[in-house]
């Protein structure tokens with residue numbers, strides 16, 4: 309009897325698939341988009357868990373409550389305890405890139421994180437097969453998110469948020 313109940317519950321939970329809800333459409337909402345872009349990019353690049361947890365734990369890389377930072381982090385967190393692809397030939401990032409992401413030097417780690425987010429966002433546009441108009445609308449939303457993040461960081465335009473700049477495809481700071 310117990311088993312029957314558990315089986316029924318599993319079926320019911322399986323039928324409830326949040327991904328099919330329109331609220332969770334990555335093309336419609338920049339927060340969903342950025343989170344899924346990071347998840348998908350990490351999977352595709354088989355980024356080691358040790359590198360991912362270092363990024364999450366380095367508070368200097370993030371702006372608290374920034375909608376872009378929060379969702380890049382959520383994407384990274386989904387990678388922890390993830391059933392890993394054991395094929396290590398799939399690691400696309402070079403040892404140098406991985407070392408930079410884990411660097412104790414915050415500006416090195418920030419630049420590496422920015423590049424990573426940038427690459428993941430660009431590859432996710434392609435993966436979703438988004439049209440130019442859809443990409444332009446998403447870029448607009450992402451810029452709005454970045455503006456919000458910058459406001460939380462004190463509104464200093466020289467302040468550099470790695471996730472926000474990567475998501476918005478901003479050129480490197482001189």
Ligand SMILES: [Zn+2]
Nearest residue numbers: 374377457469
């Ligand atoms: Zn941010």
